[in-house]
Amino acid sequence: PPPAPAPARPRVLALANQKGGVGKTTTAINLGTALAAIGEKVLVVDLDPQGNASTGLGIDRRARQRSTYDILVGDASFRETIMETAVPGLHVAPATLDLSGLELEIASARDRAFRLRNALQGLAEDDAAARYSYVLVDCPPALSLLTVNAMAASDAILVPLQCEFFALEGLSQLMKTVDQVRTGLNPNLVIHGIVLTMYDGRNNLSEQVVQDVRAFMGDKVYDTIIPRNVRISEAPSYGKPALLYDLKCAGSQAYLKLASEVIQRERAARAAA
Ligand code: ADP
Ligand code: MG
Structure with a gap:
């Protein structure tokens, strides 16, 4: 028999922006769902102590027996922590509030930046x-x-930017951090792309932000561009990705388009390598 292929390493993409409320979690949930819907196997790693990605994927807080906190302190493996969601092919490593204390706990550990990797x-x-x-x-x-x-664990970063005044504010700080991580921790890290979120077609400002x-x-x-869409904001309260809550809505359709664009960029990057 032919030799078994080397285990394929997954592509690791981080949804990062130090601003809150720009669509990181919404994008993790719905891009993840869209990728799974087109046949990819996807793991969402919830690294926010708020645990909103886990909740939005239907994981009850009481059901989170192990969490990314346990993984990062070294008490559990991914395998012991990962949970299935209602979306076939989409799994999640959930977060709990414990995660907010992690930074202090591992501050003096030499490998503190490499726990996720x-x-x-x-x-x-x-x-x-x-x-x-x-x-x-x-x-x-x-x-x-x-x-x-x-960032140290990722191949690339996906940056959600909300279509509002000050959208670009903070971006240079984010890029500076990416540069520092590249120099010190992960030389291969790249920016995968910037995704504009919560676009409001009735609002001239949204269009101006897109152009800027x-x-x-x-x-x-x-x-x-991800439109502002009420179905997207409603879906998490049902513990469902927007794509399961209302596949036809403009927001779900936009996330499906984003997923195929992400895959196209991946192919282009592989072809260039
Ligand atoms: P972050 O993770 O960056 O803090 P979230 O993804 O939690 O941001 O989004 C912030 C809020 O905006 C949430 O209440 C979410 O439901 C809502 N939201 C995100 N994207 C959209 C959208 N395209 N249309 C409408 N509401 C959205
Ligand atoms: Mg979030």
Whole structure:
């Protein structure tokens, strides 16, 4: 028989922006769902102590027996922590509030920035574990040690930007952190793309922001723009991704488009390598 293929390493993408409320968690949930819907196997890693990605994927707080906190302190593996969701092919490593104390607990550990990377390495080596094609890491709204762990473990970063005044504010700080991570921790880290979220077609400001961000960031900005859509904001209270709650709504359709754009960029990057 032919030799078994080397275990495929998943692509690890971090949803990062130190601003809160820009659509990181919404994008982790719905891009993850859209990728799974087109046949990818996806793991969402919830790295925000608020645990909103876990909740939005239907994981009850009481059901979170193990969490990313346990993984990062070294008390549990991904395999022991991962839970299934209602979406076939989409799994989640849930977060709990414990995670807010992690930074202090591991502050003096030498490997403090590599806890996530090492745990993901363990997942890749774990034969019994499912082989994911994508890992999406939902970061907290801060350039904290948690976000640094995400960046150190990732191939690329996806930056959600809300279509509002001050959209670009904070972006240079984020880029500075990416540069620091590149120099010190993860030389291969790249910006996968910038996704404009909560676009309001009735609002001139939204259009102005789109033009400004495109002028400033060029083709790093995805063609797909996520509209402001009430179905997207309603879905989490039902513990469902928008794509399960209302597949036809404009928001769900936009996330499906984003998923195919992400895959196209992945293919282009592989072809260029
Ligand atoms: P972050 O994770 O960056 O803090 P969230 O994804 O939690 O941001 O989004 C902040 C709020 O905006 C949430 O209440 C979410 O439901 C809502 N929201 C996000 N994207 C959209 C959208 N496209 N249309 C309408 N509401 C949205
Ligand atoms: Mg969030």
